[in-house]
Amino acid sequence: MNNRAKIWAKILAQWNKKPANAGVVIMPHARRDVSGGVRSNTPAKQRALPLGDPWLFGAALILLLLGLVMVSSASTSIAERQFGHPFYYLSRQAMFVIVGVIAALAVARTRLVYWEKSGSMLLLVGMLLLALVLLPGIAHPINGSQRWISLGFFNLQASEPVKLFVVIYMAGYLVRHGAEVRTSVLGFVKPMLLLALVALLLLAEPDFGATVVISATVMGMLFLGGARLWPFAALLALVISAGAALILSSPYRLERMTGFMNPWADPFDTGFQLTQALIAFGRGEWWGVGLGASVQKLFYLPEAHTDFLFAVLAEELGLLGSLAVIALFCLIVARAYMIGRVAERGGNFFAAYLAYGLGLWIGLQALINIGVNMGMLPTKGLTLPLMSYGGSSIVVMCVAIALLLRIAHETHFSSAEARMSATGLHVASPVRL
Numbered sequence: 001m002n003n004r005a006k007i008w009a010k011i012l013a014q015w016n017k018k019p020a021n022a023g024v025v026i027m028p029h030a031r032r033d034v035s036g037g038v039r040s041n042t043p044a045k046q047r048a049l050p051l052g053d054p055w056l057f058g059a060a061l062i063l064l065l066l067g068l069v070m071v072s073s074a075s076t077s078i079a080e081r082q083f084g085h086p087f088y089y090l091s092r093q094a095m096f097v098i099v100g101v102i103a104a105l106a107v108a109r110t111r112l113v114y115w116e117k118s119g120s121m122l123l124l125v126g127m128l129l130l131a132l133v134l135l136p137g138i139a140h141p142i143n144g145s146q147r148w149i150s151l152g153f154f155n156l157q158a159s160e161p162v163k164l165f166v167v168i169y170m171a172g173y174l175v176r177h178g179a180e181v182r183t184s185v186l187g188f189v190k191p192m193l194l195l196a197l198v199a200l201l202l203l204a205e206p207d208f209g210a211t212v213v214i215s216a217t218v219m220g221m222l223f224l225g226g227a228r229l230w231p232f233a234a235l236l237a238l239v240i241s242a243g244a245a246l247i248l249s250s251p252y253r254l255e256r257m258t259g260f261m262n263p264w265a266d267p268f269d270t271g272f273q274l275t276q277a278l279i280a281f282g283r284g285e286w287w288g289v290g291l292g293a294s295v296q297k298l299f300y301l302p303e304a305h306t307d308f309l310f311a312v313l314a315e316e317l318g319l320l321g322s323l324a325v326i327a328l329f330c331l332i333v334a335r336a337y338m339i340g341r342v343a344e345r346g347g348n349f350f351a352a353y354l355a356y357g358l359g360l361w362i363g364l365q366a367l368i369n370i371g372v373n374m375g376m377l378p379t380k381g382l383t384l385p386l387m388s389y390g391g392s393s394i395v396v397m398c399v400a401i402a403l404l405l406r407i408a409h410e411t412h413f414s415s416a417e418a419r420m421s422a423t424g425l426h427v428a429s430p431v432r433l
Contacts, residue, residue, distance in 0.1 A: 052408025056335040059328045060386060060401045064394075066325070067309075067387030068093060074297045074312040075305035075389065089305055089389055096391040100398030107402035112410055115403070116350045119165075119172035123194070126162035130201035133158045145381070147205045157392035159202060159210035164396050166198065166214055167221070167361055171353035174225040178349070182226035191218065192235065203246070209380030213364050215239065220360045221353060260378040274375050276301040277308055280315035281374065288318030305389045307381060310373040326370065329385070333363040336404055343411045351407045358400050 068090065075089035082088075132149060133139045139146040148155040173191055180187030195218050202211045223232065247254055263271030263278070280296040283289060294315045297304040304312050314322045336359030343351035362385050369384045371377035383393040386401075407413070 052405040053335055053339060053413055056332060056339070056401070056404055056408070059331045059335070063325070063328050063332075063386040064097060064398075067384075067394075068097065069291070070309055070313050070316075070387060071305050071389045073292050073294065073316060074309055077298050078304070081299075092391070093389050093394070096394040097398075099391070100395040103395055104398040104402035107399050108406050108409075110406065112348075112351055112354070112406060115168055115354075116172050116175070119169040122165040123169040126158075126165035127198060127201065129156075129158040130162060130198065130205075134201070134204055145205055145207065147207050147381075154391055157390065159205075159207050160390075160392035160396045162198065162202075163210065163214055163217070163361055164400060166195075167217060167357035168354065169194075170218055170221045171350050171357055174221065174353045175350045178225060181222065182228075185228070185231055188222060188227045188231045191222065206250075207381065208246070209368065209382040212380070213361065213368065213382065216364055217357060217361045221357045224356050225353065260375070263375065273302050273308065273379060277311040277373050278375055280311040284315040284318045284322070286318050286320060288314070288316045288321055291316050306383060307369070307379075307388065308373055309384055309388045310370055314373070325387075329363065329366040332401075333359045336362070339404060339408045339411070339413050342413050343407055346411050348411055351411055355404060355407050358404055362397070362400065 071093045072087065072090040076086040079088040079090075080086045129149065133146055138149060142148060142155075147159060148157050170191060174181060177187050177190075195215060199211045199215060202208075202214070219232065219235070260274065263274040265271060267275040276296055280294065280301060283295065289295075294312050296315055297312050301308050301311060310322070310325070313325065317324075336355050340352045340355030340359065343349075343355060365382055366385050368377060368380055369382050369388070372379055372382070383390050385393070385397045
């Protein structure tokens, strides 16, 4: 055999030899990182944004843009009087939205495993922020409350990131100690002790509304985690007793409670905010008085662009506009639960608990704000998610929506939802894990 034949024989032998990873399917344009996940080799600028769920993204985007419109409408008069510039609050809100979108883009590209690992650290950071708010010289008091840290161009409301950090921590806790939560009272008590410390710091500001939202969200997550029912009954009795004691021990809380029960008894003092909000709802009727035509925002309704934005919306867009906003929030909560259900079926329990917690939080805060505006709940200093004026709330809510979109992306929610619909399975209602 000549040399040329020998060379071709060696080439054919190497070609026919079975490789060491035969039978293993290698994903194109992907590599496996040190944590075991699959990471794309495609350059970042060529990757599509992980939207995950177009319905969730669309509903959040509509609320965000509608919030800009309503903040502009509700704040022009007060901004003209205070700053000589009618679009002062609109320009700041637009800046907050841009910052929130940038933060959301960063979060949407961050893998959930990093959030799971940093849950404890984030909770410590949140508690540090709550402690800093109470220190003289750092806090920026507004309306008698110390809830903000002055950063010069921006006032950070500490309770807003704390809500997000608590949800992330609890999702990780339920994954790490799920068996203990389901079988032992201690597994239920330990997160409650941490929650009690957070609640004490919030009540010292005071921020009773944020305390209610965080407490209800944590209890809801523990229930979904499979905690026994009787500790909930005992804790509920304790919370009701503590709440009654807090209301009776504080004159301003007692005023808010009595004013809520009968605002027309003192419409020019304790019941002023609520009566003006109810007048706004009455003027709106079916179709509203028209965008920008609200009368109650003209120095009648306090905090028209923040806590009582929904009342201005009801006056200008009417009952149908109000129902449309409520439907959008219901859609966000429903999609959050569906995303969590798909994550649960896929075995990603951190993603499932996180989606459930975020859905609970957004739904509860929207429910409380709308209930306050309609006179169904006592007045609380809670913003309407994605809509009310406020940088801390807008940025944190954008991050929360981005986390839900990231969960949907990592769990392949759209394709899983299509498969379940095709087979007749439902993903809308969560069950205890």
